[in-house]
Amino acid sequence: MAHSAHSAAEDRTVADLPAGRLRGAIEGGVAVFRAVPYAAPPVGGLRWRPARPHPGWHGVRDATADGPSAPQMYQEGGDPVLGGHGSPPFDEDCLTLNIWTPAADGARRPVLLWIHGGGFVSGSGSLPGYSGETFARDGDLVVVSINYRIGPLGYLYLGPEGGDGSGPADANHWLTDQLAALRWVRENIAALGGDPDRITVAGQSGGAVSTAALAGHPEAQGLIRRVILQSPPFGLDLPDPEAYLERTAAYLELAGVKDAEELRALPWPALIGAGGGLFARTMRWGYWPTPFLPVIDGTSLLRHPARTLLHGAAADLDVMIGWTREEANFGFALDEGYAAATRDRVTSRIAETFGAEAAPGVYAAYASARPGARPADVLMDLITDELFRVPSVQLAEERAALGRPVWAYQFDLPTPAYEGRLGAAHCLELPFVFDNFDQWSHAPFLAGLAPAVRDGLAHSMHQAWIAFVRTGDPNHPDLPDWQPYDAHARTTMRFDSVVTPLGDPAATSRLLHQSARPDRTSGHAPARLI
CATH class of the missing domain: 3.40.50.1820 (Alpha/Beta hydrolase fold, catalytic domain)
Known part of the structure; x- marks a missing residue:
C-alpha cells in the first residue's frame, strides 16, 4: 500500500x-x-x-x-498601493x-x-x-x-x-x-x-499590451484561441525606431557609456540603475511615467497593439476587455503634489489633448460628472479615460462594427483603503479575478474591504474568467446575463458589490473624446525627454 x-x-x-x-x-x-x-x-x-x-x-x-x-x-518595504511588485532574487x-x-x-x-x-x-x-x-x-x-x-x-x-x-x-x-x-x-x-x-x-496593464501584441x-x-485584456x-x-533613439541616447548618457558596445559590458544592476534616471528624464506633469515602451519597428511589431485585434486572423479571436473605474488613482491619488493641483493647471493639461479653446468646457464636463470633484479628481478621470477606458471602448466599438464583438466590463468596487482616495484603482481587480486574497495580504490597497462583499464579487469574476477560458463566453449560473458589446446596447458588465450589466456606461467619456483634436491618434502623449 x-x-x-x-x-x-x-x-x-x-x-x-x-x-x-x-x-x-x-x-x-x-x-x-x-x-x-x-x-x-x-x-x-x-x-x-x-x-x-x-x-x-x-x-x-x-x-x-x-x-x-x-x-x-x-x-x-514595497509601495503604498500594491506593497511591491517583484522581489529578489533577480537575474x-x-x-x-x-x-x-x-x-x-x-x-x-x-x-x-x-x-x-x-x-x-x-x-x-x-x-x-x-x-x-x-x-x-x-x-x-x-x-x-x-x-x-x-x-x-x-x-x-x-x-x-x-x-x-x-x-x-x-x-x-x-x-x-x-x-x-x-x-x-x-x-x-x-x-x-x-x-x-x-x-x-x-x-493586465503592460501584460495586456503584450497579450494584444502577441x-x-x-x-x-x-x-491562440482567445484573449483577455485587463486594463x-x-x-x-x-x-517608431527613430523617435525611440532619442531616449536610447539619453539612457546611454545616464549609464555613463558612449555606445552600445560599452553598454553590453555593464552588469545588469548598472543597467537597472540607469533606468531609474530615465524615469526623471521622461516624466511629464499629468502623464503616467513610461521610461521604456514597445517600439513599432515594422518587423517585430507591425502596428500599435490596440489595432492588432482588428486585422487578419487576430480579428477572429474571442476577446474580453475591461478597465477599472478609477484606473489613474493608482498612480496619482496618494501624491500630495497632484492633490494640490489647481483648476488652471488641470485645464492646461486638458488643452494638450483637446486644444485651448475646448479645454474649459471639457473641464466642466468632467467636473459635472463627479459631484464635488476637486481639480485632482478631474485630472485622474481624464488620465483614466485617455490611457485606459476610451481606447478600450474604441476597440470594442470597432470590433462590433466588424461583426466580431467583445465582452466588455468595468470594475467599480472602490477600496476603503486610504479613506477611499484610491477608489476602484488600477490593479484592484486582480485579486478578485484570481480569487486568492490570502496571496495578497501584503497589499495595502485591499485594507478594509468587507469580506462578504469581497468574496461574493470574487466568485462572480473568477467563475466568469473560467467560463471564458473554457468556452469563449463568460456567462455562468451565478452571473446576470452578460451580452457582448455591440453598437446598439453597448453592454458592459459592471463588477461592484452588486454585479449588473449596464448599457454604455462610458457614454460621456466616449462622446467627449470623439471631439478631441483630429491630429491626435490617441489620448495619451508619449513621455518626452526634458
Whole structure:
C-alpha cells in the first residue's frame, strides 16, 4: 500500500515533456512545476538579442522552487498601493515559466497563459498573487505564468544593427520572449494535461499590451484561441525606431557609456540603475511615467497593439476587455503634489489633448460628472479615460462594427483603503479575478474591504474568467446575463458589490473624446525627454 501511494504521488509530480523530464510538487491539490526554462538564457552575447530556443535538459529537472525574476528596480518595504511588485532574487537568466495543472495526464484541458504587467519595468510571473492554483483547481484548467525581459533589458532599442555590427537585431525583445514561451506551451503543454489547441492568453496593464501584441504577431497565428485584456493602456502613443533613439541616447548618457558596445559590458544592476534616471528624464506633469515602451519597428511589431485585434486572423479571436473605474488613482491619488493641483493647471493639461479653446468646457464636463470633484479628481478621470477606458471602448466599438464583438466590463468596487482616495484603482481587480486574497495580504490597497462583499464579487469574476477560458463566453449560473458589446446596447458588465450589466456606461467619456483634436491618434502623449 505504501509503495502504491508513493507511485500515485510520483505519477502526479513527474512529467515527461518533449523538452525533458520534470519533477514538481503538489500544492493546494494541484501539481505545480516551477522555473521551467522556455528559452536560452539571454546573457552574454544573447543580451539584447531575440529569444533563442532552449535546448532542453537531460535527466529529471527539479521544478519545485521559483527561479529568479527579471532584473528590476526594488524598494525594500514595497509601495503604498500594491506593497511591491517583484522581489529578489533577480537575474538576467530569467526566461522561465511556472505551470499549475490538475494532473500531468492526457486530459487536454483548456490552457490559460498569464502575462504579468508592471509598466514595462516591474513584475514577475512568480508573484504569489499570480498563482494559477485557484484557476487550475476551480476551473480544471492548466495555467502558465511567465517571466520575460522588462525594463532596459527587454525594451531598450539599440538601433537596426543592435549597436554592435554583428547583424540585424529586432526591437521588442520582450515580445520575442513571449513568442518563445507561447511556442514552448504549444509544444509541451499536452504532456502537462493541457490542450495546445485551446490556449487563452491573458494579461493586465503592460501584460495586456503584450497579450494584444502577441495575438497579432504573424508567428502566433493559429496558436491562440482567445484573449483577455485587463486594463490595457492602449492610449499610449508608441514610438517608431527613430523617435525611440532619442531616449536610447539619453539612457546611454545616464549609464555613463558612449555606445552600445560599452553598454553590453555593464552588469545588469548598472543597467537597472540607469533606468531609474530615465524615469526623471521622461516624466511629464499629468502623464503616467513610461521610461521604456514597445517600439513599432515594422518587423517585430507591425502596428500599435490596440489595432492588432482588428486585422487578419487576430480579428477572429474571442476577446474580453475591461478597465477599472478609477484606473489613474493608482498612480496619482496618494501624491500630495497632484492633490494640490489647481483648476488652471488641470485645464492646461486638458488643452494638450483637446486644444485651448475646448479645454474649459471639457473641464466642466468632467467636473459635472463627479459631484464635488476637486481639480485632482478631474485630472485622474481624464488620465483614466485617455490611457485606459476610451481606447478600450474604441476597440470594442470597432470590433462590433466588424461583426466580431467583445465582452466588455468595468470594475467599480472602490477600496476603503486610504479613506477611499484610491477608489476602484488600477490593479484592484486582480485579486478578485484570481480569487486568492490570502496571496495578497501584503497589499495595502485591499485594507478594509468587507469580506462578504469581497468574496461574493470574487466568485462572480473568477467563475466568469473560467467560463471564458473554457468556452469563449463568460456567462455562468451565478452571473446576470452578460451580452457582448455591440453598437446598439453597448453592454458592459459592471463588477461592484452588486454585479449588473449596464448599457454604455462610458457614454460621456466616449462622446467627449470623439471631439478631441483630429491630429491626435490617441489620448495619451508619449513621455518626452526634458
